[in-house]
Each structure stands twice: as structure tokens, then as C-alpha cells.
Amino acid sequence: MIAKPVSTFAQRALAAAAALAILAVAVAGCAKPAQPRTFTVTIAQMAYGPTPPSMRVGDSIKWVNADILQHTATAKDGSFDVDLPPKATATTRIAHAGTVDFYCRYHPGMTGRLSVAG
Template sequence: MGSLMKSLPLLSALLWAGAAPAADYHITISGMKFGPPPAGLKVGDVIVWRNDDIFRHTATARDKSFDIDLPPKSEGRMTVSRAGAVDFYCRFHPAMTGKLEVRP
């Protein structure tokens, strides 16, 4: 039993090392454009969408996986739930577009 008790901290450290913590990323809307999407985005990460414009915008996935409403000078948060490429746009200004690349 003593050797098992000595191994538990090492086992816990190994398990913790394999689980990377989620990260927060920011995408800012300014001048009627989405800022660049974050590189290295993965499932479980959080995106904070910030609308610095004087107009209402959305961050809406073409596959309908998210739809964040952003009044002027506001923020909205979402947790990335699946891997793959996701095209997004603003419902009020369809020429505003972007793409997220999400790793598992």
C-alpha cells in the first residue's frame, strides 16, 4: 500500500499534464470587419466576441452551431464545441465574414 500511495502524486501529475487547459481568445469587430480569427483554436476554448462598432452585429455560424448577438460596444462569449472549419458572418451585414479553424 505504501508504494501505491507514493505513486499517486506522480500519476496525478501525468494525468494533469495530458489535459491542456482551455484558453480564452478575442475577436474584435471594428470598422465593419471581424478581426483575425485566433490560431491554435481547439475544442473547449472560449471566444470572446467584442463589438467596438456603433452598429449592432452578430457572429453567426453558417452551419448554425452558434449565433452571438452583439449590440454596439458589447461582448459575447462562447465555448467552442466541435472541431473543424466553421464559416461565420454577420446577419445584419452579410459581407462581414470569417472562418474558424478548430482542432480537436
């Protein structure tokens, strides 16, 4: 009968260890996708700066108008449209994968393109 409490303790310890191992596997298996990121695109001298090469759905673009003129970043597919007075900033979240061409409504010669992975 002396061995019984030891045995019970050992069994509990084993069960706890097993539960922890299962939990660890479950957590690893539910690894979340990468955290959304925010990229900055600066508008200066009537042109958009480079767009990020590796955007994913859920990432955001922070538009910074460093120009002395008002500009927009207007998606041709209608997915975003930000109006930026001089020195203003605005952030848009990218919700769809694919290639999105955008332009400035005030200066249609200003164009850019986002490529977004799923």
C-alpha cells in the first residue's frame, strides 16, 4: 500500500506531461498566418513611390503625400480611394489578392500598381 500514492503521483505526472504534449502539438498546428504589415508609399513630385513587392491580403498601405499638391490613390477596381491634401497621410487595408492598378483622379498620368498575394 505504500507504493500506491507514489504510483498515483507518477500517473498524474505522466498524464500532465501527455496533456502538455498534446497542447503543444495543437498550438503548433494552429499557427496563425503572418501578422499583417503596413507599407508606406510616398507621393512626391507628381509620382507614387515604389510599391511593396510582397504584399499579402490583410496588409495595409500608408499613403504619404509629401507633395505640395493634392493627390488621390484611386484603385481602378474601386477597392480603395483615398484623397490626400498636401502633407496628409491615409491608410488603406488591402482585402483582395491580385493586381490592382491605381491612379490619381486629379492627375490621371500618375499611376501605380499593387501586386497582392492571397
